[in-house]
Amino acid sequence: MAKRVVNVLMTLLGAIFGFTIVYLIDKTKVVSGLPTYWRIGIYAIGIILFAIIFYKFFPKMLQGLEKSAERASTYMKGLSVQELISTAVGTILGIFVAFLISMLIIQIKLPVVGNVPFIILSIIIYITLGYIGMRLGMQWFKETGSIFEKIKAGIDRPAKETADGLIKILDTSVIIDGRIKDIIDTGFLDGKIVIPIFVLEELQHIADSDNDLRRKKGRRGLDILRMIQNESSLPVEVSHKRYREIKEVDSKLLQMAIDVGGKLVTNDYNLNKVAAVRNVQVLNINELANAMKSIVIPGEQMTVTIIKDGKESNQGIAYLIDGTMVVVEDGKKYIGQTVDATVTSVLQTAAGKMIFVRIN
Incomplete structure (x- = not known):
C-alpha cells in the first residue's frame, strides 16, 4: 500500500x-x-x-x-x-x-x-x-592528512626520542616468529613498541585461515602479542593509522616508519631490502641471531656431539648451542658420540654460518 x-x-x-x-x-x-x-x-x-x-x-x-x-x-x-x-x-x-x-x-x-x-x-x-x-x-x-602527520611527527620527534627513545614498529613476521618477546625481556630494546592496526588485522586474518599451519602461526602471533602487551616493561601502543591510500601492508609499514621517525623490526628479507632503498632503519632479528653466534677461527679446539650424517660421504653433522651447523670430516662413524675436534675453516652463507672441523 x-x-x-x-x-x-x-x-x-x-x-x-x-x-x-x-x-x-x-x-x-x-x-x-x-x-x-x-x-x-x-x-x-x-x-x-x-x-x-x-x-x-x-x-x-x-x-x-x-x-x-x-x-x-x-x-x-x-x-x-x-x-x-x-x-x-x-x-x-x-x-x-x-x-x-x-x-x-x-x-x-x-x-x-x-x-x-x-x-x-x-x-x-x-x-x-x-x-x-x-x-x-x-x-x-x-x-x-599525510602532510599534517609529517608536521606532527616533526614536532613531536625530539620529545619522543628524549623521553622514550626511538619508536620500534613490529611487523607481522617478527610477531609470529616470537623471538622478539625474549629480546624485549632482556632489555636490549628501548623506547616505545608500536603495533599497527593493519598488522593486528593481518594476524587475525591468518589466525582465521582454513590452512591449519597458517592458523597455528596466526594464533601464536596473537599470543606473543598479548604477552608483549601484558608483560613487557616497555610502553606498547596500538596505532590506528590505516594508510587507506596504500594497499600493501609492507608499504604501509615503511610509510609509518618514515612518518614517525621510528625503526622497523622484522625478519622479512625482502622488506629489509626495500627499507634500505627507502632509507628506513631496520632491526632484523635474523641478522641479530647471526651476529650472536659463536666466533671461531681455524685451529681452535671444540667439543661437539655428532647427531647425523652429512651430504658428502663420511661426513657427520653437529650443532653448537646457538644452532650453528658444524660439519665433521670423517665423522659419520661417530654418530651419537661426543668428540674433540679442530676447526679447519669457517664458511659464511646467506642462511648463516657453517663450521668445518676435523676429529683430533
Whole structure:
C-alpha cells in the first residue's frame, strides 16, 4: 500500500515537473504563437511524458539510493575520527552553498503550482551539493592528512626520542616468529613498541585461515602479542593509522616508519631490502641471531656431539648451542658420540654460518 502511494505521489510530481518545463518554454514565446489547441496538446504531452518517466524510474532510483546508503554505512564504520570530521565539514559547506542558491530560486513562483517545482529543485540541489562537499572533504583529508602527520611527527620527534627513545614498529613476521618477546625481556630494546592496526588485522586474518599451519602461526602471533602487551616493561601502543591510500601492508609499514621517525623490526628479507632503498632503519632479528653466534677461527679446539650424517660421504653433522651447523670430516662413524675436534675453516652463507672441523 505504501509503495502504491509513493508511486502515485511521484507520478504527480512528474506531472508537475512536466507542466513546469513546458510553462518555462511557453514563457520564452517559442510556442506562444501556436493555436490554443496546439499549446494545450504540448502541455498535455509534457505532463504525461514526465509523469511516466517519474513513475518508471523512481523505483530504480530508490533501490539505488538504498544500496548507496548501505555502502555508505559500511564505509563510514571504517573511517577514523579525523576522516569523519573532514567529511562532516565538507558536507556542511556543501549544504551551506546549496542554502544560498535555494534562497534565490525558491522566490520564483508559477501559476497554479506556485513555487512547488523550485522547492523540489532546491531539495535536489541540497542533496547534490551536500554529496559533492562530502567527497571534497574526504579528498582534502587524503591530500593533507599525510602532510599534517609529517608536521606532527616533526614536532613531536625530539620529545619522543628524549623521553622514550626511538619508536620500534613490529611487523607481522617478527610477531609470529616470537623471538622478539625474549629480546624485549632482556632489555636490549628501548623506547616505545608500536603495533599497527593493519598488522593486528593481518594476524587475525591468518589466525582465521582454513590452512591449519597458517592458523597455528596466526594464533601464536596473537599470543606473543598479548604477552608483549601484558608483560613487557616497555610502553606498547596500538596505532590506528590505516594508510587507506596504500594497499600493501609492507608499504604501509615503511610509510609509518618514515612518518614517525621510528625503526622497523622484522625478519622479512625482502622488506629489509626495500627499507634500505627507502632509507628506513631496520632491526632484523635474523641478522641479530647471526651476529650472536659463536666466533671461531681455524685451529681452535671444540667439543661437539655428532647427531647425523652429512651430504658428502663420511661426513657427520653437529650443532653448537646457538644452532650453528658444524660439519665433521670423517665423522659419520661417530654418530651419537661426543668428540674433540679442530676447526679447519669457517664458511659464511646467506642462511648463516657453517663450521668445518676435523676429529683430533
